[in-house]
Structure formats: C-alpha cells, structure tokens
Amino acid sequence: MSFWIVGPPKEQTPMGDEVLVAISSDMDVVRARQTGRSMATQVGLSRSEATLLATAISEVARNIVEYVGEGQILLCTVNLNGMEGIKVVATDSGPGIENVATALQDGESSGGRLGLGLPGARRLMDEFHMVSKVGEGTTVTMTKWKGPGRG
Amino acid sequence: MPVPILKQGHYLVASIQDALSDGEVLELQENLLKQIGDFRARGIIVDVTAMDVIDSFASRSLRTVALTTRLRGAEMVIVGIQPDVASAMVQFGLLMDDINTALNLEEGLEFLDRWTAERADADGG
Numbered sequence A: 001m002s003f004w005i006v007g008p009p010k011e012q013t014p015m016g017d018e019v020l021v022a023i024s025s026d027m028d029v030v031r032a033r034q035t036g037r038s039m040a041t042q043v044g045l046s047r048s049e050a051t052l053l054a055t056a057i058s059e060v061a062r063n064i065v066e067y068v069g070e071g072q073i074l075l076c077t078v079n080l081n082g083m084e085g086i087k088v089v090a091t092d093s094g095p096g097i098e099n100v101a102t103a104l105q106d107g108e109s110s111g112g113r114l115g116l117g118l119p120g121a122r123r124l125m126d127e128f129h130m131v132s133k134v135g136e137g138t139t140v141t142m143t144k145w146k147g148p149g150r151g
Numbered sequence B: 001m002p003v004p005i006l007k008q009g010h011y012l013v014a015s016i017q018d019a020l021s022d023g024e025v026l027e028l029q030e031n032l033l034k035q036i037g038d039f040r041a042r043g044i045i046v047d048v049t050a051m052d053v054i055d056s057f058a059s060r061s062l063r064t065v066a067l068t069t070r071l072r073g074a075e076m077v078i079v080g081i082q083p084d085v086a087s088a089m090v091q092f093g094l095l096m097d098d099i100n101t102a103l104n105l106e107e108g109l110e111f112l113d114r115w116t117a118e119r120a121d122a123d124g125g
Helices: A026-043 A047-068 A117-124 B022-038 B056-071 B083-092 B105-124
Strands: A013-023 A071-080 A083-092 A127-133 A137-145 B005-008 B011-015 B043-047 B075-079 B100-102
Touching: A013 A026, A013 A047, A026 A047, A026 A071, A026 A083, A026 B022, A047 A071, A047 A083, A047 A117, A047 A137, A047 B056, A047 B083, A071 A137, A117 A127, A117 A137, A117 B083, B005 B022, B011 B022, B011 B105, B022 B043, B022 B056, B043 B056, B043 B105, B056 B075, B075 B105, B100 B105
Parallel strands: B011 B043, B043 B075, B075 B100
Antiparallel strands: A013 A071, A071 A083, A083 A137, A127 A137, B005 B011
16 A cells, blocks of 8 residues: 555755664664754754654654664755755655554554554644555655744 | 662652653663662652653653552652643643643652642541
8 A cells, every 4th residue: 555645745845955864773763853853953943843843753763663673764954935844754664554544543553552653743744744565665754844934 | 871860858850861762761761660669769750851852652651650650659740841842742642641740840849748748648637
C-alpha cells in the first residue's frame, strides 16, 4: 500500500541548507531534533514552532530506531512563495507499514505501545505525508512553516 | 551523563541538566524508583526546566515514575515545564491529568510540604 495521506507535496524550492542525520540509536534521535531546532531558529521560526518541530522529529526518529533499527533524516530549509520553513524527510528500508491510514490513527501501534507517535507528530506539523511499501520501507515527509507576522 | 538526584530532607530532587536520550530517561526512571526505597523518601521533584522536548516517550516515562511513586506511598511533582514544551504537549495530545506539576522548584517543594502535612493529619486523625 502506498499513497499520499494529505495529497502530493507542494512545489517547494530548497534554499540550499541541507543536513542529513543518520539514525541508529537514541542519541541520534536527540541529535536529529536538536539539529532541526537549530535550523528552525536560523530560518526565523519562533521558539514555540521550533519546539513543535523538534518534538515531531523526535517521534519519527524514534520510530526508525524502534521498529527498523536504522534509517536517516534529511532536514532542509524550504521556501514556498516567500514562506520559509523546515522540511523533514525520514526514511527507512524496514518492513514497511501495510496500512498507512491505520498507523496514523490515534491508539494504533504495531509495537503494542501507546501509538501516539505518528498521529501526534502529524498534529504538530503543518504538512505531513507518509508513504510506505511492505518490504521496501517507509518515508515520512513533513514541513513546519514560519508562522504569519514574523518577517 | 546521568541525571543528578539530590536528597533534600524527606524529598529527592532530580534536576535534569540537558536534553535526555530515551536511554537516559529510562536510567532516571530506574534510579528514582530505587532511591525512593533506599532513602525512604516521601516525595520526588523532577525538574524538567532543561528538557528541550517532552515527547510521547518522555511523558510516558515521567508518568510511570509518578504512578509507581504513588504506589510506594510517596508523591511526585514535575516542575519547570517550559511554556513552549507545554503547548507542544497539549497540541500533541499528551495529557498528564493525574500527575502533579508546579511552576518551579520552590512551588514544587511547597506542594510536597502541603501533601505530607495533609497526610500526617490524616494519619493522626
């Protein structure tokens, strides 16, 4: 099963800044969210927006460590019609998720845990897409934009 | 670096100094639950002022310590949740309805003083 949950990604212009964080341990989870926070601050996201982003990164990074073991998170600054933000692409080559829509429901978790991670991360971000193929892996793409009124 | 746990009177104060990995969160959880027995502590304060995020894992672990502490006859209070972290927790849907929180260390100590006094009254009456 493979589809976009929130529709295809919008056309975004990468602004050049890109950081790839390899994820294979709980320390990498911390590194990924801290890198994301510092990039967000540089682009001008507020402290609150940066914390929402960092929390969402923490969840998707942990999912990689817990369910797959290793993967990577690409963080990049993006620009859409003058709007700036941070895009996060979390990729793994794990077993994949059979039903993406179910995985994004509250309370659903194949690991038998609370299952708050993905649906929670989705609520924190402005855009959230998840695509997964059984036997090939999962990619979560999500973006946090700088809020209005802060040029 | 492990989170330092200081003994202050009948209370234990865990003062988180930096962002914590999941492993460090679990280590803190284990140490607190062990020390509450070792020191016969009546209360625990966990100061999370320095935590960069409180995500699903951290919040579940903190809740576990709080509820386990209560089962052992003591009480825990979380202090110092930063405003941006608090609003992210609400937006995420991480609820800590049954967990005590206070603004800062001072108010956390006051909370535990009141709690232990009330319990002493109840025991005495």
